[in-house]
Amino acid sequence: MLPAAHRVTDAASFREATRRGRRASSRTMVLHLVAADSAADETGRAAPARIGFVVSKAVGGSVVRNRVQRRLRHLVSARLSSIPVGSVLVIRALPASAASSWARLGRDLDSCLTTVAGQRGAPA
Numbered sequence: 001m002l003p004a005a006h007r008v009t010d011a012a013s014f015r016e017a018t019r020r021g022r023r024a025s026s027r028t029m030v031l032h033l034v035a036a037d038s039a040a041d042e043t044g045r046a047a048p049a050r051i052g053f054v055v056s057k058a059v060g061g062s063v064v065r066n067r068v069q070r071r072l073r074h075l076v077s078a079r080l081s082s083i084p085v086g087s088v089l090v091i092r093a094l095p096a097s098a099a100s101s102w103a104r105l106g107r108d109l110d111s112c113l114t115t116v117a118g119q120r121g122a123p124a
Contacts, residue, residue, distance in 0.1 A: 008052030024115035026108035028097040036086025049083040
């Protein structure tokens with residue numbers, strides 16, 4: 001489970017990440033990353049990376065969607081240190097994620113994270 005400080009809960013953050021963020025995709029998912037302009041929150045502490053998930057009905061029924069989201073959430077929680085501080089990451093599951101193994105989802109997530117993190121310095 002992701003701590004509450006690491007969750008994206010507002011629609012504006014989802015919208016900003018999907019429209020403005022760096023994008024990387026694989027067979028099972030699409031990642032959108034918006035790097036923080038400032039890595040500190042209003043109290044002066046480093047703002048944590050925030051992650052949101054989009055798992056549509058195209059992935060499957062509610063049981064399948066919830067399973068995919070739980071798997072992705074678990075995989076991301078193990079990789080929080082590799083996500084830039086203060087950034088917003090949105091992970092959109094594709095229909096192929098429903099039938100994919102943990103190992104496949106992990107490889108795809110690592111590959112996409114490497115791609116979007118490497119693009120951070122590139123112009124938008």
